[in-house]
Amino acid sequence: GDRVDALIGPEVWTATQNNDQNIRNRKVINVLPLSPVGQTSVLRNPYVFRLIPYDAIQAEALVDYLANFKGFRRFAVLYSDDFLGREGVGQMRTRLQFAGLHPAYESTFNMGDSDMTQQVLGAQRAKADALIVWGLARETALIAKTVRNIGWHVQVAGPVEAIAGDYIDIAGKAAENTVSVLPHKTINNWAPPGSFRANWFA
16 A cells, blocks of 8 residues: 655644554654644654744743843743643743742633733733743734834744744734844844854845
8 A cells, every 4th residue: 555654734733642653653854843742752652743943942942041141030931822832931930930930920811812911011010021932823923013012122932933923914013122032023124144043034
């Protein structure tokens, strides 16, 4: 019969997780293009590869940069109330705890929500100096626009899935200075010539 040598996708980690024994036994290369949820190990999943870091790595990188390098101490986390956001906020809590911190504010939103003003105002009232948004690009962009519209100067940050796709198109100027784990396009794709970001999008 036909043999499958490589499988690209799916986007949902649980599908790979539920079939990891078959993948391992048949030695099928499995590439997860945009799945940050779930943790793979070289020993248990030697044939599974990711194109982006999984959530634990992204949370660690965000906390390391924002807390240790930038000196932020009060983190607010807004997250989608689903498998993506709940996994992300869990990883953020753990990484903040390792840094001797805890979220100053947490709130959820749902996919498809268009008004997150109350969540943003709650984070502002908590005097957060860093606002982590763990969700997909559309909702993250709307939150960034809300931050800009209320005149709040806070560092907006999130995992790669929060700023991929149409984030910049929806957020517009509100996307400027957003921090993420991987390079992403800026308005008009501008980046200093020769920089990693410029080369990435060349």
